[in-house]
Amino acid sequence: MPAKAKVTKNDLVVVLAGKDVGKRARVLEVKPSEGKVLVEGVAVVQRHTRRNAQRSNVGGIIEREAMIDISNVQVVCPSCGAPTRVAIKILEDGTRKRQCKKCSAIIERR
Ligand SMILES: [Zn+2]
Incomplete structure (x- = not known):
């Protein structure tokens, strides 16, 4: 069964696996085709870069988040504040909304 993002x-x-387990943070980017997400301050890697005048790169160590597997994060419900699985609710007008499986609140896009 292909996991739908x-x-x-x-x-x-909330992060479920890796060195940042338990951390709560905001999703910066989603790559559904790769099943990966970029989460603020999670899986931060240090990139040692060389000075490069053409790219106005001053060199040194740059910290940047790495993509992590989408299955390693769980949505935190804005209503009940709990990490939850998400159900898809189809409204009468056909709109698909995400719904918290714990408190049944609709989780809107932010
Ligand atoms: Zn909830």
């Missing part, structure tokens, strides 16, 4: 940009998520 129920995580969208600006969601608050």
